[in-house]
């Protein structure tokens with residue numbers, strides 16, 4: 057297969073694999089470090105390199121999920137609290153290998169709009185997902201639970217101007233990567249002038 061075909065295949069076959077579909081097998085730490093190294097090559101306007109990851113591995117996966125569930129219980133008004141969500145957050149890590157909390161760390165270059173810093177981090181996250189796919193590692197980018205709540209920002213020791221971009225769950229799965237689906241035809245998403 058040519059390099060171009062390999063890249064196309066990886067992009068086409070990256071799929072969101074939910075934590076419950078993972079099998080508990082551990083991804084070697086050095087592989088996750090490799091994903092982070094690849095993520096560092098995302099485009100970045102003004103070389104602000106605004107991506108920031110906090111990696112949870114080993115016992116810290118379970119404790120992160122416990123903390124996330126507890127923060128959900130505390131942050132959500134009692135009338136909106138759902139036990140099913142609490143339980144899901146609590147057990148999200150049961151079959152997962154690593155969790156990466158991804159954030160945009162706002163730099164001090166005022167010329168770069170926040171939107172562009174967010175865009176750069178999204179590109180960096182996609183690089184992790186694609187590199188993981190290339191190495192046979194399942195991934196899931198989630199903004200569930202209280203990802204966007206102030207409590208999570210504090211938990212991750214971020215500043216006010218920083219933004220939590222999501223939680224990336226990594227692991228292995230016994231399921232084969234499915235074809236995926238898109239609802240709108242691709243041709244509706246561009247105009248060729």
Ligand SMILES: Cc1cc2nc3c(=O)[nH]c(=O)nc-3n(C[C@H](O)[C@H](O)[C@H](O)COP(=O)(O)O)c2cc1C
Pocket residue numbers: 070071072073197198199200221222236237
């Ligand atoms: C910023 C972002 C946040 C997401 N958060 C969630 C989430 O909280 N729960 C969920 O089920 N999927 C979440 N997803 C994954 C999407 O559901 C998934 O990408 C979509 O269904 C398309 O499937 P695919 O990734 O396999 O192509 C998120 C995706 C993005 C880009």
